[in-house]
Amino acid sequence: MNPAGAESTASNLDLSGIKRGPIVAALVIGAFVAILNETLLNIAFPDLMIEFAVSPATIQWLSTAYMLVIGILVPVTALLQLWFTTRQMFLSAMILFLVGTVICGIAPSFEMLLIGRIIQALGTGLMLPVMMNTILAIYPPEQRGGAMGMIGLVIMFGPAIGPTLAGLLIEQLDWRWLFYSVIPLAAFSIIFAFAYLKNVSELTRPKVxxxxxxxxxxxxxxxxxxxxxxxxxxxxxxxxxxxxxxxxxxxxxxxxxxxxxxxxILDLRAFKFPMFSLVTILMLVMMMTLFSTMIIMPLYLQNVLLMSAFAAGLTMMPGGIVNGIMAPVSGKLFDKFGPRVLVIPGLILIVLSVWLFTGITSEWSRGHVIAVNIIMMVGISLVMMPAQTTALNQLPRSLYPHGTAIMNTLQQVAGAIGTALFISVMTSGTKEYLGGVDNPAAPTPQDIVQATVAGMDDAFTLAFIISIAALVIGFFIKPTKAPEEQAKQAA
Known part of the structure; x- marks a missing residue:
C-alpha cells in the first residue's frame, strides 16, 4: 500500500459537518449487543451438555470456535475496511450476528448451535475494528478520549451484567432465551444504523x-x-x-x-511508531492479567464458596458496573490531562488488587471479593482506553484500519494465551497440593477445596508478576501526536 497516497485521499474526505452523536450511538448499540452475547453463553454450558448429550470437551467448542473465528477474521478487517464502506461493514456485521443468533435460538442439535455461534463470531469480528476505526476518523485527537471512553463503558458493561442476566434467564426460563432476548436488540441496532450511520472512510481498494x-x-x-x-x-x-x-x-x-x-493486508509499519508498539505490548500484558480474574473468580465463587451461577454473577457485577461508569470519566480526564496521570495510578491499582488476590482463602466473604474486584476494575478503566487512544493517536490516518486490526488481533491472542496459562497453572497447583494430602487417592471434600484454592493462589501469584511488568512498561508511556498534527504545528 502507498501510505502517502492513502493519506492524500483520506484528507479529501470532509467530516466537519457530520453528526457524531447518531454515529456513536449506532456503534455503541451494536457493540453492546455483540459483547453482551459473548458473555452470556458460558454459564449455560451445564444445561447445554444435558440438552444435547455432549461432553465438556465438545461443549467447549462453542467458546473455542468463537475465539478462533474472531482471531482469524480480525487481521483481515484492515483490508476489508479499504474495500467496503463503514455502513456496508457495520450493517453486514450486525446482519450476520442477527442470523447467527436466530440459528442458535432455534438450534435442534449441537452442530446447528455451533454453526450459529460461528456466524455470530463473524459478525463480532467484523464489527469491533470498524467501531474503533470510525471513532478515530470522526473525532480529532483532543476529543477521542471521551469517545473511546463511551466505547469502554459498553465493552465493560456487557460482561458486567452478562453472567447475572444469563443466570436469571436460565433459572426462570431456559438457555434458548439467552438468544431470544438478544434478537430484538440486534434488530434494533440494524434499523438504527441503517437510518443514522454514515460513511466516514475513503476506499482505496488495494490489491488482495x-x-x-x-x-x-x-x-x-x-x-x-x-x-x-x-x-x-x-x-x-x-x-x-x-x-x-x-x-x-x-x-x-x-x-x-x-x-x-x-x-x-496488515501494514506492520504501524510498529515503527514507538508509542504504538509500547502500548501494544502493554495491552498484551494487561489482557493476560485481566483474564486471571475473569477466569478464576467465577470458579472460586462457585467451586469454593459454593455460590450458584446467578449469585456468582451478582458478586462480579459491581466491579464491572464501576468499570463501565469509570470508562467515560477516564476518557474525559485523558482529553484534559493526557495518559500518564491515568495509566500509572491505574496500573498501581491493578498491581495492588492482584497482590490482594494472592492471599485468597476459602474463608473470604462476598464483600471481600467485591471490594478487591472493584479495585482491579477501577485500575483497568484508568489504563485500557487511555493507553489504546494514546497508541492510535500517534498513527497517520492511512494506518488507522491497520492499527485497530493489529491491536484487536493481538488482544484475542493474549486472551487465548491468558486462558491457557492461568488454567494450566491453577490445575498444576491443585494437583501438587492433592499429592501432599493424607490420602491422595481419595481426598476429602475439604482437601479438594483447599487444593483448588492453592492452585488459584499460584495463578494469582503469576498474575502479580505479570502486572508488575505492566507497571514498568506504563512508566514509559507519554502523550503522542499524529504526523499530520506535527506537520500542522510545524507550519
Missing amino acids: DILSILLSTIGFGGLVYSFSKSGEVGWHEQEVYLALIAGIIGLLLFVWRQLVVKEP
Whole structure:
C-alpha cells in the first residue's frame, strides 16, 4: 500500500459537518449487543451438555470456535475496511450476528448451535475494528478520549451484567432465551444504523493478496486454537502442539510477507511508531492479567464458596458496573490531562488488587471479593482506553484500519494465551497440593477445596508478576501526536 497516497485521499474526505452523536450511538448499540452475547453463553454450558448429550470437551467448542473465528477474521478487517464502506461493514456485521443468533435460538442439535455461534463470531469480528476505526476518523485527537471512553463503558458493561442476566434467564426460563432476548436488540441496532450511520472512510481498494490471507489464517488461527485447546486438554495432546507449531510458522511467514509485498493486508509499519508498539505490548500484558480474574473468580465463587451461577454473577457485577461508569470519566480526564496521570495510578491499582488476590482463602466473604474486584476494575478503566487512544493517536490516518486490526488481533491472542496459562497453572497447583494430602487417592471434600484454592493462589501469584511488568512498561508511556498534527504545528 502507498501510505502517502492513502493519506492524500483520506484528507479529501470532509467530516466537519457530520453528526457524531447518531454515529456513536449506532456503534455503541451494536457493540453492546455483540459483547453482551459473548458473555452470556458460558454459564449455560451445564444445561447445554444435558440438552444435547455432549461432553465438556465438545461443549467447549462453542467458546473455542468463537475465539478462533474472531482471531482469524480480525487481521483481515484492515483490508476489508479499504474495500467496503463503514455502513456496508457495520450493517453486514450486525446482519450476520442477527442470523447467527436466530440459528442458535432455534438450534435442534449441537452442530446447528455451533454453526450459529460461528456466524455470530463473524459478525463480532467484523464489527469491533470498524467501531474503533470510525471513532478515530470522526473525532480529532483532543476529543477521542471521551469517545473511546463511551466505547469502554459498553465493552465493560456487557460482561458486567452478562453472567447475572444469563443466570436469571436460565433459572426462570431456559438457555434458548439467552438468544431470544438478544434478537430484538440486534434488530434494533440494524434499523438504527441503517437510518443514522454514515460513511466516514475513503476506499482505496488495494490489491488482495490471497497468500497473506492464507498465512494469516494459519498463523493467528493456529495460535488461538492451540492455546485455547491446551487449557482444556493440556499440552501433551498432538493436535495442540501441532497447531502451535503451524501457528508460529504461519505467523513468521505472514510477517515476512507483509514486509515484502507492495500492498500488505496488515501494514506492520504501524510498529515503527514507538508509542504504538509500547502500548501494544502493554495491552498484551494487561489482557493476560485481566483474564486471571475473569477466569478464576467465577470458579472460586462457585467451586469454593459454593455460590450458584446467578449469585456468582451478582458478586462480579459491581466491579464491572464501576468499570463501565469509570470508562467515560477516564476518557474525559485523558482529553484534559493526557495518559500518564491515568495509566500509572491505574496500573498501581491493578498491581495492588492482584497482590490482594494472592492471599485468597476459602474463608473470604462476598464483600471481600467485591471490594478487591472493584479495585482491579477501577485500575483497568484508568489504563485500557487511555493507553489504546494514546497508541492510535500517534498513527497517520492511512494506518488507522491497520492499527485497530493489529491491536484487536493481538488482544484475542493474549486472551487465548491468558486462558491457557492461568488454567494450566491453577490445575498444576491443585494437583501438587492433592499429592501432599493424607490420602491422595481419595481426598476429602475439604482437601479438594483447599487444593483448588492453592492452585488459584499460584495463578494469582503469576498474575502479580505479570502486572508488575505492566507497571514498568506504563512508566514509559507519554502523550503522542499524529504526523499530520506535527506537520500542522510545524507550519
